[in-house]
Amino acid sequence: MKAAIDRFLLYLKNERGCAVNTQLAYSTDVRQFEHVLSAGFGSPLKLEQLSTSMVASYARWLQDQGYRPSTVSRKMAAARAFLIYLERQERVISPSPHAVLHPPSAPRTLPNVLSREQIDRLVEAPVQTGTPRGLRDASILGLLYVGGLRASEAVGSNLEDVDLAAENFLRRGVDPMTIRLGVALDPLRVYLRVGRPHLVKDDKEQALFLNLRGKRLSRQGLWLVVKRWAAAEGFGADISPHTLRHSLIRHLLDDGKSKREIQHMLGLSSPNAIRVTTQ
Structure with missing residues (x-):
């Protein structure tokens, strides 16, 4: 899974044209995603092992850490992006279990800026x-x-x-x-x-x-x-x-x-x- 993360980060750099700071933020959050899952389900974690229940457990873990809602949303967004990449670019998981990563609810406002x-x-x-x-x-x-x-x-x-x-x-x-x-x-x-x-x-x-x-x-x-x-x-x-x-x-x-x-x-x-x- 760690090798797939490295390929994902290269994809963000070369294909998506993400800025360096954005790449670093994704790197931190996606590597945390891998670390938490490996700690809970065994290391090294293989891509074929990824399941909806594993991803849901990560979402619950995030909610229990006392992070601000915006931080939880960012970390979930990074994990979602990685899982979607695995499904659409590497085609190693299908369907992707990213749908269980729901950001914490917040008062609905009309955004002046989109994430x-x-x-x-x-x-x-x-x-x-x-x-x-x-x-x-x-x-x-x-x-x-x-x-x-x-x-x-x-x-x-x-x-x-x-x-x-x-x-x-x-x-x-x-x-x-x-x-x-x-x-x-x-x-x-x-x-x-x-x-x-x-x-x-x-x-x-x-x-x-x-x-x-x-x-x-x-x-x-x-x-x-x-x-x-x-x-x-x-x-x-x-x-x-x-x-x-x-x-x-x-x-x-x-x-x-x-x-x-x-x-x-x-x-x-x-x-x-x-x-x-x-x-």
């Missing part, structure tokens, strides 16, 4: 439809987040802005910048290969995101994409494209980026524009 786990859920949900529209929506949601894009930047992007081979996207504007695709890479790859060809009506159309008539998606259409999938995942009515931008800022701050660095990355006029996410 990384919520971002993953938001991007993954449209993929499950398998439709051209769903593949498009997943690509939109992923790109809004990884690029911290404004709605106008997303709908204004063209095919030439995506470099799948380099796993990069060119965010245009006054200060153009190349960004790593991260969680948007896989959805974009599938959308461009099998989704967009079903939407395009004119081969000369260069818009990256198309509506059902084969034309460039409008800002209103993009807002509806975000609203529809946020509602489907139960995130509340106040989620907008700007929420994904704020979420990226919050996560970058958590990863140790300075406000000045984030200002440069997102093309903000001043670091003061970041204050709303840190209050």
